[in-house]
Amino acid sequence: MTTQHRLQERIEARIRENLLGLVDSKQWNIYRGRFVNAVQARAEELLGVPCLTTNAGTSAIELALRAHGIGPGDDVVIPSSTFVATAQAVLLTGARPVLCDVDDATFNPEPEHVAAVLTPGTKAVLFVHTFGNPSGAGRVAAFCAERGLLMLEDAAQALGGRLGGRPIGSLGDGAAFSFNTSKPVSCGDGGMFAAADPEVYERAKAIRHAGLREVPDGRFLAHEIGGKSLMTEFQAAVLEPQLDVFEELARVRVDTALLLREQLPKVSPHARLQHIDDDAVSAWQRVAITLDTPARAEQALVEHPWLERFYAAALVDEPVVARHAVYTEEIAHRCRDQWGRLVGVTLWPFQDFAELVGRTADLKDGHV
Numbered sequence: 038m039t040t041q042h043r044l045q046e047r048i049e050a051r052i053r054e055n056l057l058g059l060v061d062s063k064q065w066n067i068y069r070g071r072f073v074n075a076v077q078a079r080a081e082e083l084l085g086v087p088c089l090t091t092n093a094g095t096s097a098i099e100l101a102l103r104a105h106g107i108g109p110g111d112d113v114v115i116p117s118s119t120f121v122a123t124a125q126a127v128l129l130t131g132a133r134p135v136l137c138d139v140d141d142a143t144f145n146p147e148p149e150h151v152a153a154v155l156t157p158g159t160k161a162v163l164f165v166h167t168f169g170n171p172s173g174a175g176r177v178a179a180f181c182a183e184r185g186l187l188m189l190e191d192a193a194q195a196l197g198g199r200l201g202g203r204p205i206g207s208l209g210d211g212a213a214f215s216f217n218t219s220k221p222v223s224c225g226d227g228g229m230f231a232a233a234d235p236e237v238y239e240r241a242k243a244i245r246h247a248g249l250r251e252v253p254d255g256r257f258l259a260h261e262i263g264g265k266s267l268m269t270e271f272q273a274a275v276l277e278p279q280l281d282v283f284e285e286l287a288r289v290r291v292d293t294a295l296l297l298r299e300q301l302p303k304v305s306p307h308a309r310l311q312h313i314d315d316d317a318v319s320a321w322q323r324v325a326i327t328l329d330t331p332a333r334a335e336q337a338l339v340e341h342p343w344l345e346r347f348y349a350a351a352l353v354d355e356p357v358v359a360r361h362a363v364y365t366e367e368i369a370h371r372c373r374d375q376w377g378r379l380v381g382v383t384l385w386p387f388q389d390f391a392e393l394v395g396r397t398a399d400l401k402d403g404h405v
């Protein structure tokens with residue numbers, strides 16, 4: 038039995054115990070119940086920043102934007118390499134996503150990529166830690182600070198990553214995490230917002246629940262527009278045991294990622310691993326390589342069926358992005374080219390990692 042199996046068994050036993058106990062307690066329908074509070078407290082311990090659990094990562098990004106007052110008339114810079122939900126969260130606020138290029142090695146933006154797309158309406162940069170990799174986030178945060186722009190983190194894929202010793206989620210003016218199906222810890226769907234600034238935190242908290250804030254007479258009244266994006270006790274009861282052993286889970290994930298990073302370059306002499314800066318620690322949601330041409334990536338996918346593309350289309354080929362986002366033809370061209378060359382594997386949270394690494398054994402003699 039591997040360390041991962043042992044951990045998994047412990048987690049699953051605790052999930053069973055939590056869920057059955059929750060039903061018996063008749064407390065499963067309350068807001069801010071025992072498990073939601075426990076998840077929030079543990080996340081705060083891991084990040085060192087006040088956290089708010091949410092129903093999904095997308096709504097956590099939306100909270101991060103809205104809590105800073107971003108909305109119609111504002112532009113938000115996002116990388117052209119991300120999942121469409123990053124763009125959707127911006128669009129949901131009424132703001133405009135402006136796409137920037139990303140570094141071909143880290144898959145993340147650098148200050149020059151952001152500088153090239155600034156508009157008079159730019160309010161924020163939404164930095165995506167691609168596949169858990171924070172490389173470049175410090176440089177972009179410094180750039181944003183110089184220019185008076187907000188630096189928000191789309192850390193959907195990145196719980197557990199660090200930059201210069203600091204946890205991802207504490208690097209800017211607000212961060213959003215996802216606990217959806219493919220993330221390092223998962224409850225099917227779920228998310229979290231984190232922000233150090235008490236006013237931003239309180240505003241996000243209100244927007245998360247019908248705009249409600251407590252007034253001096255003890256009532257909760259809605260002072261601003263707010264939806265509903267709370268995490269339920271059921272979601273939190275599934276997350277709590279995973280966060281409890283988070284450091285152990287992360288160690289197994291790192292070991293697996295390092296083994297995969299030994300294997301994946303064997304796909305082709307033209308394959309290059311995602312670059313992680315020396316001061317960066319990835320959360321390893323995925324292990325990714327780029328080939329030198331889309332044709333070679335296509336061939337690799339055919340020869341090694343366990344390899345995957347991560348998104349169904351390049352971001353600029355998502356119809357909603359094509360309709361509503363701002364980007365140049367050159368950016369669209371590089372976005373398609375990079376998407377076409379990018380392949381790898383996802384470390385699904387409850388997948389058998391030893392089996393995943395074992396699949397790559399077919400690489401020994403196969404070169405594209």
Ligand SMILES: Cc1ncc(COP(=O)(O)O)c(C=O)c1O
Nearest residue numbers: 093094095120122123193215217
């Ligand atoms: C980079 C990125 N941003 C945002 C999201 C949205 O998270 P959720 O699915 O929890 O809403 C995801 C989810 O896959 C993602 O990968």
